[in-house]
Amino acid sequence: MSINAALIASAQGRFPNATERASADHTALNIPADEAMLCLEYFRDAQDFNFLVDVTAIDWSAEQSPRFTVVWHLYSSLTHSYVRVAANCVNDGEPTMASATALWPAADWHERETFDMFGIKFTGHPDLRRILMWEGYPYFPLRKEFPLAGLPADLPDFEVAAETGTRLISAPMAGGPFVAGQGEPMSEAEPRAKDEAWSEQNPKG
Secondary structure, three states: OOHHHHHHHHHHHHOOOOEEOOOOOOEEEEOOHHHHHHHHHHHHHOOOOOEEEEEEEEEOOOOOOOOEEEEEEEEEOOOOEEEEEEEEOOOOOOOEEEOOOOOOOOHHHHHHHHHHHHOOEEEOOOOOOOOOOOOOOOOOOOOOOOOOOOOOEOOOOHHHHHHHOOOEOOOOOOOOOEEOOOOOOHHHOOOEEOOOOOOOOOOOO
């Protein structure tokens, strides 16, 4: 039995609802949201994954349900191996997930970034607020409906806005984004520029 298979089997012995997750690199599994913290604690304490590398999320689009998946990347400094744990948020409209800050204090900023970019609220987080965008920013920039160029918004400093008479404007794309054709995976298709070659000199129509 490979190390990956042994790790998956060990986790499934403790969490029968866990399933292996497709992965091109490291061991990965899916776990129900209500078992996620227990599973993470198991990997930390029983399997020596003592370092939380990252917390992030996936937005599968508004047309899919569950829409959001939270992903934790763990590393063991003893075995020099990685494991990826994923759990779906139950509520698509107001996605939530338990906070891992009680297991790894480093989860604090990771979860704040995921909240800021995806709008996923981590219950039990000690200070959940935006970390990249300002408080009051109305969008979540890594959601599927958010355009790569951004969206116009009011400046966070109203005195500056009043003095300059301007707002934040979308960024020029300068030829991008580069994407595969519809229905073509990026790994098998030559990326092509979408027709968004607008800039400061050539404003978006």
